[in-house]
Amino acid sequence: MSGHSVTEPSNRQKWISGLLVITYAVITIMPLLWIIATGFKSPEDAISYPPKVVFEPSVEGYVNLFTARTRVTPSMEETLPPPDTWYEQIARESGTVIVGPSRYGQRFLNSVIIGFGSTFLSIFFGTLAAYAFSRFRVPIKDDLLFFILSTRMMPPIAVAIPIFLMFRQLGLNDTHLGMILLYTAVNLSLSVWLLKGFIDEIPLEYEEAALIDGYTRFQAFYKVVLPQAATGIASTAIFCLIFAWNEYAFAVLLTSGTAQTAPPFIPTIIGVGGKDWPAVAAGATLFLIPVMIFTILLRKHLLRGITFGAVRK
Amino acid sequence: MSGNPIDRIAQATPPSLANRFRGFSDRTIAWLFVGPSIILLLAVNIFPLIWTINLSFTNFKANRLRDAEYIGFRNYERILTDADTWQSMQATAHFLFWTIFFQVLIGFALAYLINKKFKGNDLWTTIIVFPMMLSPAVVGNFWTFLYQPQIGLFNYVVSFFSGVDPSSFSMIGDVDLAPWSIVIVDTWMWTPFVMLICLAGLRSIPDSIYEAAECDRASKWRQFWTLTVPMVLPFLMLAVLFRGIENFKMFDLVVQLTGGGPGSLTTLTSIDLKREAFEKWRTGYASAYAVILFVTVFGLASIYVKALNKVKER
Numbered sequence: 001m002s003g004h005s006v007t008e009p010s011n012r013q014k015w016i017s018g019l020l021v022i023t024y025a026v027i028t029i030m031p032l033l034w035i036i037a038t039g040f041k042s043p044e045d046a047i048s049y050p051p052k053v054v055f056e057p058s059v060e061g062y063v064n065l066f067t068a069r070t071r072v073t074p075s076m077e078e079t080l081p082p083p084d085t086w087y088e089q090i091a092r093e094s095g096t097v098i099v100g101p102s103r104y105g106q107r108f109l110n111s112v113i114i115g116f117g118s119t120f121l122s123i124f125f126g127t128l129a130a131y132a133f134s135r136f137r138v139p140i141k142d143d144l145l146f147f148i149l150s151t152r153m154m155p156p157i158a159v160a161i162p163i164f165l166m167f168r169q170l171g172l173n174d175t176h177l178g179m180i181l182l183y184t185a186v187n188l189s190l191s192v193w194l195l196k197g198f199i200d201e202i203p204l205e206y207e208e209a210a211l212i213d214g215y216t217r218f219q220a221f222y223k224v225v226l227p228q229a230a231t232g233i234a235s236t237a238i239f240c241l242i243f244a245w246n247e248y249a250f251a252v253l254l255t256s257g258t259a260q261t262a263p264p265f266i267p268t269i270i271g272v273g274g275k276d277w278p279a280v281a282a283g284a285t286l287f288l289i290p291v292m293i294f295t296i297l298l299r300k301h302l303l304r305g306i307t308f309g310a311v312r313k
Numbered sequence: 314m315s316g317n318p319i320d321r322i323a324q325a326t327p328p329s330l331a332n333r334f335r336g337f338s339d340r341t342i343a344w345l346f347v348g349p350s351i352i353l354l355l356a357v358n359i360f361p362l363i364w365t366i367n368l369s370f371t372n373f374k375a376n377r378l379r380d381a382e383y384i385g386f387r388n389y390e391r392i393l394t395d396a397d398t399w400q401s402m403q404a405t406a407h408f409l410f411w412t413i414f415f416q417v418l419i420g421f422a423l424a425y426l427i428n429k430k431f432k433g434n435d436l437w438t439t440i441i442v443f444p445m446m447l448s449p450a451v452v453g454n455f456w457t458f459l460y461q462p463q464i465g466l467f468n469y470v471v472s473f474f475s476g477v478d479p480s481s482f483s484m485i486g487d488v489d490l491a492p493w494s495i496v497i498v499d500t501w502m503w504t505p506f507v508m509l510i511c512l513a514g515l516r517s518i519p520d521s522i523y524e525a526a527e528c529d530r531a532s533k534w535r536q537f538w539t540l541t542v543p544m545v546l547p548f549l550m551l552a553v554l555f556r557g558i559e560n561f562k563m564f565d566l567v568v569q570l571t572g573g574g575p576g577s578l579t580t581l582t583s584i585d586l587k588r589e590a591f592e593k594w595r596t597g598y599a600s601a602y603a604v605i606l607f608v609t610v611f612g613l614a615s616i617y618v619k620a621l622n623k624v625k626e627r
Contacts, residue, residue: 009429018431024423025440028501032443034466035455047464049479125350132346136339144351151358153610155562157586158603161596162361162368165375185357188350217342248450248565249583253591267454267569277458284451295446299439303509306445310551311513 035288038281043094046277060094061278063087064271065104065286069096071272096272104283107265111287113176114261115244118183123237125184126191127229131221133192134199135207145196148189149308156249164254174255182250187240190308194239197309198232199225235301238294245291262287362607369601376594388601398602400577401585407492408499408567408581409560413553415500420507421549425541427508428515438512442505449502453569456498460484485571491578495567499560507552514548515541547625554617561610582606 009017038046042058069091072080080097083089091098132138133145163182164173172178202225210220226233252264266283270276295302303311337345369388373381392398423441427434444452459467462483472479484494518541526536564583567573573580573588580588586606590599 014429014431017426017429018434018437021423021426021431021434021437021441024419025437028444028504029440030466031452031456031459031501032447034459035452038458049464049469051464051466051469125353128346129350132343136343138343138347144347148350148354150611151354153558153562153614154358154362154607155564155583155586155603155610157564157583157590158365158606159358159361161375161590161600161603162364163357164591165364165596166361181353182357185353188354192350217337217339242446246448246450248448248569252450253587263448263450263565266451280458281455284455287451288447291446291448292443295443296439299435299442302442303513306506307510307551307555311510311548 032288035281036285038278039285041278041281043271043276043278046281058090058278060090061276061282063090064276064279065269065282066102067091067098068100068102069272070099071096102269103265104262104269107260107262108287110176110255110259111245111261111263114179114183114259115241117176117180118187118244119237119240121180121184122187122191122240123195123233126188126195126236127226127233129188129192130195130199131225133196135204145193148192152186152189152308157253160250160253163250167254174257174259176259179251179255179259179261182254183244183247186247186250187243190243190305191236191240193308194236194305195229195232197304197312198229198236201232202228232301235298235305238298239305242291242294365600365603368597369604371597371600373597373600374594375590375596381597384597388598389605391598392602392605397577397585398582401580401582404492404577404579405561405563405581408495408563408579409557411493411496412499412503412560413556415496416504416507416556417549417553419500420504420552421511421545423504423508424511424515427512438509441508444502445505447502449566450569452502453498453566456570457485460494462486486575488575488578491571491575495570495579498570499563499566502566503556503559507549507556510548510552510555511545514545517548518544543627547621550617550621550624554614554621557617558610558614561606561613 037055039061040057040059041052041055042060045052045055045058046061067087072095074095077092077095077097083092088098133141138144167173167178170178172181206224206228207220210224211217215223246263247261248263251261255261255264262283266280266287269280269283271279298305368381370383370385371381372384372388427438456467459465460483462468462480465479467484468479468482471477482490484490484497522540522544523536526540531539562583563581564587567579567581568584568587571579573584577585582602583606586599586602589595589602
């Protein structure tokens with residue numbers, strides 16, 4: 001045996017485990033790289049056999065993603081004035097003309113509005129509730145906390161039936177407000193549980209000192225506790241945002257037009273003739289990249305977020 | 314900071330605000346803080362749940378104006394005697410069992426390897442975690458492209474290593490393969506979840522325990538089974554609980570991937586429920602279905618949590 005501690009893995013062990021983990025990582029990242037690559041392929045390259053790893057990059061997918069086009073015959077094309085923009089030029093090369101913008105931009109914007117709106121509200125209410133659960137003796141506290149968590153156990157489709165009827169009565173179907181309220185409620189369980197954990201970790205002494213100094217409870221809350229909990233609040237907010245961003249079941253059932261978010265929209269993208277995979281991949285890429293960036297930012301708190309604060313490391 | 318505390322507060326807040334909140338007792342503040350959340354959850358979760366239970370005893374159809382009639386337990390009877398329901402329950406059970414099986418196996422193995430603390434393990438862990446953070450619907454939709462018999466990357470890679478003609482099988486279209494196609498994608502997506510939780514478990518084991526075992530000349534194999542596994546078990550069971558509940562609710566990934574087909578082979582209960590509620594518009598029937606699902610997941614989860622607590626106490 002070598003001289004070092006018995007619990008320290010040997011160099012050979014490290015080498016082998018590193019190799020295996022990296023192999024898995026490369027395999028698992030492949031589909032994601034394939035999405036990004038497909039977005040930069042021409043439609044012909046995207047569906048070639050064998051699948052092309054090396055290809056000539058093209059932005060046709062992105063042009064197709066953001067525009068609505070119609071096919072024109074070569075003779076018709078000759079009668080048109082020459083293309084005045086680079087994207088018109090790209091569309092012409094595949095025998096189409098641009099007739100207007102696509103709906104992707106608007107669907108993406110809906111995702112942003114609903115995502116940020118619901119995140120703000122669930123953090124606002126969640127912080128208040130978490131503080132109260134953490135610091136005060138709330139009657140039936142454990143039951144309330146469990147109740148809040150149990151709302152996450154219901155299949156979304158099961159909840160969607162009465163929500164659909166309720167929204168129909170209130171005129172909230174396919175509105176931003178309706179979706180924001182719904183996602184706020186769904187995210188509340190996450191934000192209360194996570195934030196309670198973060199606030200529990202702030203030593204009581206800080207607040208007690210503030211209270212002795214003559215601060216009111218309320219002042220102690222927003223001048224002492226809130227700044228201390230800032231990191232926790234920020235990471236909880238990102239988790240709420242990611243959930244709202246990714247949500248599909250409610251979105252597909254309760255929105256169809258004005259308030260439709262990107263997840264139900266992206267799979268419905270079709271080209272002028274058949275499924276336009278580069279455009280779908282381009283749409284998916286733009287939609288997935290922000291989450292990947294957030295994942296990197298969040299990596300220290302990831303475990304906590306995905307287990308509702310049950311595992312804290 | 315200068316001056317006495319009273320001055321400081323006077324500077325910090327307008328007096329009216331300070332006075333207004335000074336009057337509140339802790340109890341009042343507690344209810345003020347908890348209230349909005351509870352009200353919102355009551356409105357969006359409990360009220361709808363009660364409504365669902367009520368509807369489940371009627372023959373209401375949401376696309377008709379006709380008034381609903383109470384029909385007692387007829388919906389429940391019909392659901393539990395319907396072969397299609399049992400078929401979808403079976404599909405869900407298959408999906409649940411195999412996804413959890415593979416995710417635990419691969420997730421634990423990965424965590425064990427990462428815990429060997431090789432250089433750069435943080436970076437690779439982050440890369441492995443990516444799939445689980447992404448939108449299941451968007452990613453699931455793209456997997457249909459990877460699964461294409463002629464042009465898909467998945468079929469190409471399989472044929473590259475096995476020599477099978479890539480156009481000779483269709484993961485989504487073939488009756489034998491479709492149930493596995495959803496298991497593969499879900500495992501790809503959620504293995505990192507189990508991995509992260511196991512990693513936390515492994516890291517919670519103090520080195521001193523292994524040192525003591527080493528002094529007792531316990532073999533590495535024995536150490537693994539008598540120390541590592543029991544210490545990680547509560548974490549692993551928690552991961553299984555989360556995955557179990559999530560996959561019982563599974564909708565977005567599978568509906569985009571296979572749409573429930575071929576036939577109804579991959580029609581999980583959520584997909585079946587969606588058809589009843591929003592395609593056939595049998596609202597009353599679907600409500601009863603929803604209640605049955607909720608009772609099932611709630612009941613199973615409660616039993617499981619009891620078992621989990623027993624393991625934790627040991």
